[in-house]
Amino acid sequence: MxxxxxxxxxxxxxxxxxxxxxxxxxxxxxxxxxxxxxxxxxxxxxxxxxxxxxxxxxxxxxxxxxxxxxxxxxxxxxxxxxxxxxxxxxxxxxxxxxxxxxxxxxxxxxxxxxxxxxxxxxxxxxxxxxxxxxxxxxxxxxxxxxxxxxxxLVPIQRHAAVAWAWQQLAARHGRMSIGGLARGIGWTRQHLTHRFRAELGVGPKTAARIFRFERACRLIRDRRLRLVDVAAACGYHDQPHMTREWIALAGCTPRTWIATELPFLQDYELSGGDHGE
Incomplete structure (x- = not known):
């Protein structure tokens, strides 16, 4: 090719x-x-x-x-x-x-x-x-x-608290309590989830899962860490927890992804790096 x-x-x-x-x-x-x-x-x-x-x-x-x-x-x-x-x-x-x-x-x-x-x-x-x-x-x-x-381009309304919540989750790669995030804004967790989903399309819990998954992908790509170490670095409870999340998000286990998908992956496809705003 x-x-x-x-x-x-x-x-x-x-x-x-x-x-x-x-x-x-x-x-x-x-x-x-x-x-x-x-x-x-x-x-x-x-x-x-x-x-x-x-x-x-x-x-x-x-x-x-x-x-x-x-x-x-x-x-x-x-x-x-x-x-x-x-x-x-x-x-x-x-x-x-x-x-x-x-x-x-x-x-x-x-x-x-x-x-x-x-x-x-x-x-x-x-x-x-x-x-x-x-x-x-x-x-x-x-x-x-x-x-x-x-x-x-047209003007849109964006709620500052939702933008802040998204930025906090991104900066911490999803490793934070959604309840704590809501308290930091002064909202209930339910209200944060409602406003977050309406503006961004997913709730904060789903966003946190995605940010954590992105970090795991990049650690595997860039550092070639052992999977157990990737799981710990990304805040999964343990390696089996990370494996379950990968099956849900990627459709396969991390080992299968490394063998079948990683060789074809371009750096620009991985969020959370140079282009991961």
């Missing part, structure tokens, strides 16, 4: 809503299945070639499908995408607020769901795909994205 990719930040005005852009091009890709892992990001993935063949949605009630430009919200279960042949992809890593401000979608309605960009943007989605296809370099394609997103 031969592949190239490029990573870039969005325009400054968009950085409260988008983490980063990725362009990926590969040829002679070995047939297989890629697992879409839960993360702190929502996603816009646009194929400039064949449609994206989603074999399993994070919400198993939703049917599999082939999509040209897919949008997915936060999720706490894996998705499965067919790989193989040639691929040319533009991938936008959205912060949850970007769903509302740029794509004009409800994070709660997109939780564990995948939709076509055209369902949200109508004809403007096809126009974006055409302009991306016509651009000759990744730099020009990222400029096309900036232009489209700046024009689409």
């Amino acid at each position: 031969s592949s190239t990719y490029a990573v870039a930040p969005p325009a400054a005005v968009l950085r409260s809503f988008i983490s980063h852009y990725v362009g990926f091009c590969a040829h002679d890709v070995m047939p297989g299945i890629d697992i879409g892992l839960p993360s702190r990001h929502a996603h816009l993935i646009i194929s400039l070639g064949s449609p994206i063949d989603v074999l399993q949605m994070p919400n198993t009630i939703q049917r599999a499908g082939r999509l040209r430009a897919l949008v997915s919200g936060l999720h706490d279960a894996p998705a499965a995408v067919r790989r193989g042949g040639s691929q040319e992809i533009v991938h936008v890593f959205l912060l949850p607020a970007g769903l509302r401000a740029i794509l004009h979608a409800s994070p709660a309605e997109l939780t564990s769901h995948v939709v076509e960009l055209s369902d949200l943007w109508g004809r403007a989605a096809e126009s974006l795909i055409q302009r991306l296809s016509a651009a000759a370099t990744w730099e020009l394609r990222f400029a096309v994205l900036d232009n489209a997103f700046v024009r689409a």
Whole structure:
């Protein structure tokens, strides 16, 4: 397989809503299945070639499908995408607020769901795909994205306490009491969960699980620690607890993930690092 990719930040005005852009091009890709892992990001993935063949949605009630430009919200279960042949992809890593401000979608309605960009943007989605296809370099394609997103940007209301709670969970990789988090704001746990889910799409407990899982993925990738040490570093009760969480979030055990998924994983796919806002 031969592949190239490029990573870039969005325009400054968009950085409260988008983490980063990725362009990926590969040829002679070995047939297989890629697992879409839960993360702190929502996603816009646009194929400039064949449609994206989603074999399993994070919400198993939703049917599999082939999509040209897919949008997915936060999720706490894996998705499965067919790989193989040639691929040319533009991938936008959205912060949850970007769903509302740029794509004009409800994070709660997109939780564990995948939709076509055209369902949200109508004809403007096809126009974006055409302009991306016509651009000759990744730099020009990222400029096309900036232009489209700046024009689409609308003001949104964001509750400061919800933003603070999200930042606290992210900074501690999910290792904190949700009750303590609520008390720090002056809310009940139930009220925090309600406001958090309405604004971001998932509750704080689910967000904490995702942040902890992200840290475990990165520790395994970057440090090659023993699994028992990863479990301890990430705040799992023990290694069996971490294994149960991995089966729920990644669809397999950590050892299976290391053997089958880690060799194909690109650094930009792991949140919580250089691009893990």
